[in-house]
Amino acid sequence: MAFRTNPAPYQRSKNSTLKIMLILLAALVVVWVSGIIYYFNLSDKINEYIELENLELDIEEQLPYVDYGLKAILNVIVAVVTSIVCDVIHTLCVHKTHKNISLGKDIIHTIVHNYSYITGIIFALTLPVFTSYYVIIVGSVFATLVCKNVFGGFGKNIFNPAIMARIFVGLCFGSALATPEIIQTVSAAELAGEAATAVGVDAATGSTITSVYNNSQLWIYTTRPVGAAVIENSLIEGFTLENILFGEYVGALGETFTVLILGLGIVLSVLGVINWRTPAFYLGTVALSAVVIATLTGNSVLAYLVASIGLGGVAFGAVFMLTDPVTGPTSSLGKSICAIFAGFMTVLIRIKGGYPEGAMFSIALANLISPAIDAAIKGKTNRHYPVKVAGLGLGVVIAAICLGFMASGQVTHIGVVNKDGLNYAQDAQLQSAVALNENERYCKYSDDVEVGYTFSNESTLDSKYLVKNGDEVVAYAYVIDYEKAMGSKASISAEGYPIPLNVVGLVVIDKQDKVQGVGFIDEKMAGTDTSYYGKFVSEQVVGNGQAAVDALVCGKATTASKSTYSPQIIKDLVNKAYQLYALESK
């Protein structure tokens, strides 16, 4: 017997770091399993599809059978095993500095307590399932050796290793992460529920939500996430909000099942594994920004909101990566500030930066400023309490409003308004249809006009339109370089679809928020021709002069900010233009 005089207290909580990490691991495994199930089902459908249709496909001559379910399993195993091997290698290198412990014990202790297996599984879950194994291995080595062990192992690293590895492979092996064509083709068909019966690929658009999303231009120029467009306009028919919420699309292995991830976030918060403030403030900032942006740009708030949170790993980053305690501030206040910053950066990168990985970069940047936040929060945590609460609340609101105006400030409004004035269209196809030059090819203008809506795919023009028969619609556009736009003839193609579109109008708004022209398609000219190309007649009616426009809109809309060009105002403008035209033609 001996009297031990180790320091007080002698009663310790039963919680331990190992326990926290194992609960986190369990949550990650749940996400992983949901991914595995999805990819097994998807593989079945793809194989079925290939079997039925391989002769008619002109994508590849001979299509292989795929097994992405197995790949989903192996991806994570490869990443975890690589991470553990890196830990072992690291231990072998530094073992001589660890006294009083045998090599075997040292290795086991490092494997268990360096928690690289968590890094490995998170990293694998942020990658698309079809990522090559070599990319996963390189990324895992980078994460464990370079981002973690070099800094001194668990607890010492500055950046979240999984995030850095994801960014690293994203920049270095971008092409290796791209969605294979077969997935693009078949998944879309599968999503449309047509896999087994589809007659041809052209039934689908040829793009999955991932590939469309990866065309990050969508975040920037249309200020609406592809999700909104997809949901509202059947870019991929049958794709709904539920698909985003329940992860029924091809994306990164673990990032798609939003509802599951958020549910796990709540469970982990209750269990005390993560601090709920981090995901709450992060998602709150992103969500509020989404609401503001959607409102200011006249998009569907719900769709934009769901797409903002559900796409691009925002939810996954919020629950599993930004909450990494090692790389974040320690105090609750610091965590909240850091989360708001990350939320702001996520949206900023999306609308201004053009990387779909906005979430990843923002988390890395948040890691970077964490020590500064910690250093700034000195003294007691209850000091200036009301100021802190008010300040952070205000911070979220200001961030959201700034982002909203930044987004709306460069918006290219291209949308369709239906009878009720609801802005439900904004369809890519229709945008391409509302072509702004003689060649009826919007894409040619992308450089000059800065509209930037690139449509390289001719086939999209031939695909379905959202405008249903009998819809009364107004198309409107905002372009920056109005001179070029005004010189051209706007036209609409409604090929393949029954006409009439009763009123089709075009509003051109310049950089200074002024309406530079209003055009429309003459009802009489619309006719019933299925291949009708109705011509905008704006220049005949109102010209491009300011006076005419002022007369049109009584000066009101001319000074309004872009965001106030609501569907209704656009509609009114076009109607006035039409009335003027009708008067003149008499």
Place this chain on the structure above:
Amino acid sequence: MSLFSSKGQKHIDGHKELTKHEEIISLVSGNNAPKKVYFPTMAPNGKPITFDVKEGDKVKVGTKIGLRSDFYVPIYSSVSGKVVANENVFSPQVGRAIPHVVIENDGKYDEEKPLKTVTLKDSAEKIRDAIKEAGLVGMGGAGFPTYIKYNGSSEIETLLVNGIECEPYLTTDFIVMQQRVDELLLGCEYLMKASGAKEAIIAIKVHKDEVKEAVLAKLADHPNIRLVETKDAYPMGWERVLIRNIFHKEYKTLPSEVKVAVNNATTVIELGRTLSTGKTVATRLVTVSGNGIVNPHNVLIPVGTLSNELIKVCGGVVEGDINFIPGGPMCSKAVSFDTFPMLMQMGSITVLKYCQATADACLRCGKCTAHCPAYLQPVALKEAAEKRDVEGMKKYDILSCIECGMCSYICPSKIDVTETIKKGKAIVKLSMPKK
């Protein structure tokens, strides 16, 4: 609200059931009565205590034998008998062996002439003097002289009787408050009179139903006293946390800033007894508990009994390595001797089986910051203390730390945060100019 600040409290396993309903073992009389009792010649803060008895003097229970040199705290004998030679005994407060005055117990417990009693009709001044003369110190563990809180210099509106007992294992307040309700309420009345408080609040934790019933049964006669139940959380017994919970107020250094005076329940009970009967504190109840004790019990002892005699009647300690703690397991430091005198303020001995905790790397989870009752940032303090960064430690307000042990308790990586901060505090104190 703890959105950004610390929660400041946390439920921890109290292990109170070990001794809560056990029989009380009395060491005051009978075969097990201590042969000798010990009185240190040094106060906990290291200041000397002068004794005016010498070897061979006869003393009775209640004989004034000494006086503290810095505050006016008379020391009264707890047994009757003869003063024998000074002896060097380990003192957990001072941290080393110091000379103690030893009184041989003759077992008769002859009583000295009682002190002058006071009644509630006497003036506040008179009651204050009686409190001063009683030699009472805070019996919750701090040992701070009671009379200083009631010197009448600050306006007090509420008297708060602290019956929380938030350290795990301790049950003495729980038992004494049940058994001596009359003296508790009397003590409250005396203190209200002395301080000018209009109201007294007796605070206990929830689930102390026995105490609640016992007190409520007699509250009808005392309209100005009420019972308040608080959450079962640690460190609810720290007056700052208690006032925060009951009054929702914060203060800088002393509770009197928010017009509250706080006293431990046992102190109030002994005060009620001493002032009404003139008999000084000679015995106290001590919890001997923990998983390192064979038969945990509450033991009634004459003040100054050696700790090993308490352990003996509780069946001794278990085999293997142990932490022998003079106090509760959260705040008190384990000692390497099991023989030291139990003073008036020492209400417990906790013996725990030693379990080796292997510290993981700090994962910077911030749980310590989220739970610090002093609203500090222990993780930042720890880092500053490790670097011996005096300026940094001051910026993080290290001297506000009360060493409650919460940060070490909550740490999932089992890091000795509190210990590191204690060392940092010592460094900061050394660096400050002497007053």
